[in-house]
Amino acid sequence: MANILEQFKLTGKKALVTAAGSGIGRAYAHALAEAGAGVAVADIDFDKAGTVAGELKNIGAESFAVCADCSKEEDIENLFDHVKKNWGRLDIAVNNAGISTIGNAEKYSIGEWDRIMNLNLRGNFICAQKEAAIMMPQKYGKIIFTTSISSSIINIPQFQVAYSVSKAGLEHLVRCLAVEWIPYGIYVNAISPGAVYTTALEAAHLKPLVPQWEQLYPIKRLGHVEEFKGAVLYLASDVSSFTVGHVMVIDGGYTLY
Numbered sequence: 282m283a284n285i286l287e288q289f290k291l292t293g294k295k296a297l298v299t300a301a302g303s304g305i306g307r308a309y310a311h312a313l314a315e316a317g318a319g320v321a322v323a324d325i326d327f328d329k330a331g332t333v334a335g336e337l338k339n340i341g342a343e344s345f346a347v348c349a350d351c352s353k354e355e356d357i358e359n360l361f362d363h364v365k366k367n368w369g370r371l372d373i374a375v376n377n378a379g380i381s382t383i384g385n386a387e388k389y390s391i392g393e394w395d396r397i398m399n400l401n402l403r404g405n406f407i408c409a410q411k412e413a414a415i416m417m418p419q420k421y422g423k424i425i426f427t428t429s430i431s432s433s434i435i436n437i438p439q440f441q442v443a444y445s446v447s448k449a450g451l452e453h454l455v456r457c458l459a460v461e462w463i464p465y466g467i468y469v470n471a472i473s474p475g476a477v478y479t480t481a482l483e484a485a486h487l488k489p490l491v492p493q494w495e496q497l498y499p500i501k502r503l504g505h506v507e508e509f510k511g512a513v514l515y516l517a518s519d520v521s522s523f524t525v526g527h528v529m530v531i532d533g534g535y536t537l538y
Contacts, residue, residue: 302329
């Protein structure tokens with residue numbers, strides 16, 4: 282049996298992380314690169330993607346940046362064209378793209394509902410299809426989604442009906458794909474974060490909520506993006522060889538209430 286630390290290494294593996302220009306996605310990209318993987322950095326903001334790719338190169342990792350809005354099929358197609366051209370294979374894919382808005386259900390516009398579903402659920406499914414098309418001939422792959430504790434709870438004090446429903450759908454997608462694709466050697470799992478300190482929380486409609494959220498958590502704070510690096514490394518590495526269709530909740534104890 283291999284040394285446990287050796288099993289966490291990703292030397293020679295090729296990875297993709299979407300929405301990797303900041304926040305949890307950037308932390309995921311760094312974790313994979315630090316473990317030895319080459320990392321394709323995709324983000325809707327090409328400058329941010331390029332910055333992160335540069336950071337990874339500075340620590341000795343192979344990396345390239347791609348501009349991709351994962352709610353648009355043409356962008357997804359272009360993204361995977363770049364992956365195939367640069368890597369020729371794909372061992373690890375982290376589907377991290379997602380958006381949320383706040384609003385009462387009775388006032389929610391269908392346009393906003395569709396915008397969130399198109400990225401959080403539809404776009405992530407299309408990415409997974411593209412990933413599986415590369416991984417199936419390899420008979421190996423790790424696909425990891427970012428879901429949310431909002432998939433199984435009702436957020437307070439804010440209401441986020443479209444976001445919560447999209448993430449609930451995404452979690453069940455994880456289970457469906459896990460069962461369908463494990464015969465091909467493709468492991469599908471997810472990380473389900475609680476609230477996390479990111480620049481997104483500086484937005485005017487979210488910043489006032491942060492102190493309230495902190496008091497709702499048993500740990501009396503939100504998460505830090507670095508606290509998710511170990512989870513993505515576990516799911517991306519061979520250590521998780523018996524982990525199939527798992528949704529790993531990392532939420533400072535919030536959902537224990």
